[in-house]
Amino acid sequence: MAGHRILIAKPGLDGHDRGAKIVARALRDAGFEVIYSGLRQTPAQVATAAVQEDVRAVGLSILSGAHNVLLPEITELLAAQGADDVLVFAGGIIPDRDIETLKEAGIDAVFLPGTHTSDIVDYLNERLG
Amino acid sequence: MTIKDPPTLTEDEKETGRRSFYNDESLVVLSAAREGWETATREAFDKRPPWKTDFTTVSSMEVPHLVTPEQVADIDPIADIGIPGEFPYTRGIHPSGYRGKSWTMRQFAGFGTAADTNERFKYLLSNGQTGLSVAFHLPTLYGYDSDHEMSKGEVGKCGVAIDTLADMEILFAGIPLGDVTTSMTINSTAPILLAMYLAVAEQQGVDIRRQVGGTLQNDILKEYIAQKEYIFPPRPSMRLVTDQFAFAAEHVPRWNTISISGYHIREAGSTALQELAFTLRDGIEYVQYGLDAGLDVDDFAPRLSFFFNSHNDFFEEIAKFRAARKIWATVMRERFGAKDPRSWMCRFHTQTAGCSLTAQQPYNNVVRTTVQALAAVLGGTQSLHTNALDETLALPTEENARIALRTQQILAHESGVINTVDPLGGSYLVEELTRRMVDGTFDYFRKIDDYGGMVEAIEAGYPQREIMDAAFQFQRAFERGVKKMVGVNDFVLEDELPMETLYISDDLAAEQVGFLNETRDKRDAGAVERTLDALKRGSAGDENTMPLIVDCVKAYCSVGEISDALRDVFGAYEEPAVF
Numbered sequence: 001m002a003g004h005r006i007l008i009a010k011p012g013l014d015g016h017d018r019g020a021k022i023v024a025r026a027l028r029d030a031g032f033e034v035i036y037s038g039l040r041q042t043p044a045q046v047a048t049a050a051v052q053e054d055v056r057a058v059g060l061s062i063l064s065g066a067h068n069v070l071l072p073e074i075t076e077l078l079a080a081q082g083a084d085d086v087l088v089f090a091g092g093i094i095p096d097r098d099i100e101t102l103k104e105a106g107i108d109a110v111f112l113p114g115t116h117t118s119d120i121v122d123y124l125n126e127r128l129g
Numbered sequence: 130m131t132i133k134d135p136p137t138l139t140e141d142e143k144e145t146g147r148r149s150f151y152n153d154e155s156l157v158v159l160s161a162a163r164e165g166w167e168t169a170t171r172e173a174f175d176k177r178p179p180w181k182t183d184f185t186t187v188s189s190m191e192v193p194h195l196v197t198p199e200q201v202a203d204i205d206p207i208a209d210i211g212i213p214g215e216f217p218y219t220r221g222i223h224p225s226g227y228r229g230k231s232w233t234m235r236q237f238a239g240f241g242t243a244a245d246t247n248e249r250f251k252y253l254l255s256n257g258q259t260g261l262s263v264a265f266h267l268p269t270l271y272g273y274d275s276d277h278e279m280s281k282g283e284v285g286k287c288g289v290a291i292d293t294l295a296d297m298e299i300l301f302a303g304i305p306l307g308d309v310t311t312s313m314t315i316n317s318t319a320p321i322l323l324a325m326y327l328a329v330a331e332q333q334g335v336d337i338r339r340q341v342g343g344t345l346q347n348d349i350l351k352e353y354i355a356q357k358e359y360i361f362p363p364r365p366s367m368r369l370v371t372d373q374f375a376f377a378a379e380h381v382p383r384w385n386t387i388s389i390s391g392y393h394i395r396e397a398g399s400t401a402l403q404e405l406a407f408t409l410r411d412g413i414e415y416v417q418y419g420l421d422a423g424l425d426v427d428d429f430a431p432r433l434s435f436f437f438n439s440h441n442d443f444f445e446e447i448a449k450f451r452a453a454r455k456i457w458a459t460v461m462r463e464r465f466g467a468k469d470p471r472s473w474m475c476r477f478h479t480q481t482a483g484c485s486l487t488a489q490q491p492y493n494n495v496v497r498t499t500v501q502a503l504a505a506v507l508g509g510t511q512s513l514h515t516n517a518l519d520e521t522l523a524l525p526t527e528e529n530a531r532i533a534l535r536t537q538q539i540l541a542h543e544s545g546v547i548n549t550v551d552p553l554g555g556s557y558l559v560e561e562l563t564r565r566m567v568d569g570t571f572d573y574f575r576k577i578d579d580y581g582g583m584v585e586a587i588e589a590g591y592p593q594r595e596i597m598d599a600a601f602q603f604q605r606a607f608e609r610g611v612k613k614m615v616g617v618n619d620f621v622l623e624d625e626l627p628m629e630t631l632y633i634s635d636d637l638a639a640e641q642v643g644f645l646n647e648t649r650d651k652r653d654a655g656a657v658e659r660t661l662d663a664l665k666r667g668s669a670g671d672e673n674t675m676p677l678i679v680d681c682v683k684a685y686c687s688v689g690e691i692s693d694a695l696r697d698v699f700g701a702y703e704e705p706a707v708f
Contacts, residue, residue, distance in 0.1 A: 008708075013267035013283050015357030018397050018484075021597055021708040022604050028708075038706030039357055040271075042278065064267055065523075069282030069635055095523060096627045113488040113521060114617040116608045 004056040004128050009037035009046045011074065014064035019091060023059060026117035032124070043070055047077035050086055056128050057087035059120075060107075067094055068101065075106035087127055091115065135207050147205040156199045163197045170194070183611045187442040187485075188400035189602065190565075196557035204560050209455070213550045217458040219451050219563065221509040222474040226550030227541075231259075233512035234537045235312060235478065239264030239289035240524045241637055242644075243299035246289040250304060252527060258534055260512060261304070262312040264288035265322070270358045272318045272692025276642045284638035287524075288314075292641070292687045295648045297325040298332065306330040307340035312388070312478065312512075317360040319347040320373055320675055321691050324682040327381065342383035344434055344478070347373065348390045350411040350583055353704070354592045356393035360692060363584050365699035369674060370415065371422040374429040376675035385434040387415060388478060394592075395438035396484045398600020401449050404438060405566055406573035407583075407592050409456055413574070414583040416465055426465050430472035439501040439508075440482040446501070447553055448562030450508025453477065455563070456570050479505035480514040486521040490616035491628055494518040499536055506540055507553055513537055523630035590707070597708070648685055656684035661694045668698045 008024045010017060017039060028034045035053050037046060050058050058078075060071060071090060078086055090102065091111035099110050108127065111120060135148070142148055185191055193200070204210065211217060214224030223229060236253055238261075239246045250261055266288040268280040274292050275284045284290050291297055306329060315322045323345055330341050349366040352359040359366065370387065377386045391399075391408035399407070412433060419429050435453065439446050457475035461467040481501035486494045495518050502515050517525030517533040525533065541547055553559045580586040587593070606612040613619045660681040667677045674695075681691050 012281075013271050013273075013279060014287075017357060018600050022601055024708040025597075025601055026604075034708075036706050036708045038704065040279070064283055065286035065633065066282030093522065095630060095632070097632075114614070116618075117604065118608060 003031055003033065004124070005033045005035070005053060006057045006059060006124070007035045007037060007046070007050050007053060007055045008059045008061065009041055009049070010039050010061055011041050011043060011046055011070045012062060012064055012066040013040060014062055014066070015039055016063045016092075017061070019063070020059075020061035023061070023091065023117060023120060027121065027124070030121040043073035043077055046074050047081060047083070050078060051081050051083050055086060057089065057124060060088065060090040061092050062090065062094070063092040065093070067092070068098055071102055071107055072105035079106075087124075089120075089123070091120075145203055147203055147209075148207060149202045150206050151198050151202050156202055159197050160199050163195075163199070166195065183606075186401070186445040187440055187603075187612070188402065188445060188599070189606065190400065190402065190445060192444070193558070193561065196561045198557060201557050201560050201564075204564055209564070210554060210560065216462065216470070216473060218454040218474055220551035220554045222454065222476060222511075224550075226509070227506075227547035228550075231541050231547060232506065232510055232537075233260040233310070234258050234534060234541075235260040235262045235512045235514055236530060236534055237262040237264050237314065237480070237514045238530070239266070240287075240631065241285040241633055242290055242641055243296040245285070247300055247302055247304070249527070249530070250300075253530065253534065254304070254309070256531060256534060257538060260310050260312065262514065263300070263314065265313070265315055266290045267358075269318060269322070269688055270315065272321075272360050272688055272696070274687050274689030275638060275645055277689055280638075282635065282638075284641050286633055290637075290641045291322070291325070292645045292689070293648050293685050294325050294328055294682050295644070295685060297322075297329050301326075301329050301333075305335070306333055307335040311343040312346075313343065314346045316346055316349055316352050316356075316358055317366065318688055318692060319345045320369055320678045321682060321688055323373065323377075323384075324675070324679040327679065328683055337381055340383075341381055344385035344388050345373070346390060346436070347387040348411065348436075350414060350587065351390045351393050351408070353587045353702075354394055354407060354411075355397035355399075355596060356390075357704070359702050359704075361695065361699040362702040363587060365695075366702075367415075367418050367584065368422075369695075371418050371424070372673045372675050374419050374424060374432075375422070375673055377432065378424075378428050382432075385432050386429070387432075388434050388436045389415065390436040392436050392438045392480050394596060395440065395482065397596050398484075398603060399596040400599050401440065401442070401445050402566060402569045403573070403592075403595055403599060405449050405453055405456075406570040407596075408435065408437070409453065409460070409570060410574055410577050410583050412457065413460060413464070416461075417582065420465070426461075426467045427469040427472050430461060430465070430467055431469060431474075434511075435475055435477035437477055437479050437505075437510075438482050439479050439505040439510075441485050441497060441500060443500060443504050444558060444562055446504040447508045448559055448566050450477070450479075450505070450510065451551075451554075451559070451563045452566035452570065454509070456567055476511050478512045478514070479508070479510040481505070481516045483516055483520060486516060486518075487614055487617050488521050489625065490622055491518050491522065493616055494521070495532060495536065498533065499540075502536055502540055503544070503546065506546055509551060519628060519630050522628060523632070526629070526631050590705070645687065649687075652685040657681075657686050657690070660684045661686055661690060664691065664694045665698055668695055
């Protein structure tokens, strides 16, 4: 069901926001309530925003290569704040060899280049019910 | 050399004020023939419709099915097209085209530590590359040291880690800076990296005034518009840029102080026309700020250079490049009254379109890059970066970087396209598209002038919105299948083998931070404090910041320390998070 509140965030120094903004707009058009973090967010800022805004899911867009360091830190911080029920998914330039590690660290899904925004909408509808 | 004594206008031409290539009788005959063609085409499509519905460019621009001479008869062969090496330079800035000098093959490279990148530079030079182009890692671009909280996970990932002059010395070790020109993709922290480059050249004993040449990207306006690597608010950022104009004009006359960039605007999703219009309008803004700072236009305008994207749509791109030269020459001469022909010339670097590459079936990217590179060459680029086939996955491996360079060498040495200057000049289609690019750009100029200028338009979010809308339109067309990407939304392979890519370990950060601390321990702490204080005082006043930054760099102050000094004075910029 659409209508859920979602945070789309850009962790790290990566300024490539084309994908994040396209996903944010597509989710909004699909009926989600979307909050976009803006650029250059530390893991702590992302986790705090997720908790304060009481979101059901966090989408992390990252193309800089810092995913192995920043993404697990975000899931840990969410858990530490009692928000481990928040669904965390990611998108961007992420090598295949890192995907398994990220999933073990609590990233539920990783969307790679060429993904249709409708696939992300379907995924969220399925996971959030 | 100029075109002397253009023929007087005929009676018909006087009506429009423009000359024509064609005589009226021929046009009448062709016009009638065109009607016949239209009927024949319509009948053919009645029997069997076109095989697809969308025949627009990758930017969704409508293009004519056929162009006949009467449609382009009002394009003036002298005033609009002219001759290579002459105003308005539609056909190129050099009379000799690529026979006098081929374009510079300049592959953007940088990763890991300075030593890693130094090795890649030497590899590229030994393989026939003719200029250097440095990619810095994100912390250097944003003015943070490698041990800053914000640098976590980013060290050496998207480019080479440079914290102090000590790193820069290693980066160019064994590369004579008097013999090679270097382009540096650096914007907010450009003055710091320029100062470091000059310090290394000085250590090598190179005559800076006579021998040092290169380019800084230094285009801060497109950072707010598209690339988003800003630190300070727009106005103090513009002051840093004009400080560098003045400094370089006096001390490093062969240095291009800015490379006004459409590349990132396009990568962020703009159309070809928006890329052209916003980039050239940024150029106008820099010239205006230079004039407002008291500089003479012909003192700094000859050192302005441009940087464009070359995307998949072949003729649209070629038209864009030709139009860029014509528009810039017109603006510089007519809007700014520049007298030196070098001020009129739009010199540009081109990079093939990273956003056109696909992670799926990545070898197909070699083909895309070849088409894009060919468009850039037919458009008359001065230098070129061809993307490696794996660049949508990671920074390129050595082998893939070599194939990218070889692509340029094949174009230059085997394809024959370099033999004739502006080989598509006079093509009905290319001249028509060039005209549309010119007209569309002047329309955008009027809109931006209405905001009061580009800084004001950016503050109002206008170019950002235009680009975002275009990006979203393309995504929708792609998802509906109206726009195809081979291997992604059609011609898909079910079982693709993963590709080996360059992997940069997170362990590298510790090594880099260790070296930074060593440098901090060895330097003269008094000199660090003194030079940083002087920079703060100078930037709070109206002193030129550039010589002060040179002093900081020579005292081995770090990128982070110098940027913090400027942050203290200028403040930091944050954009509103809208989508």
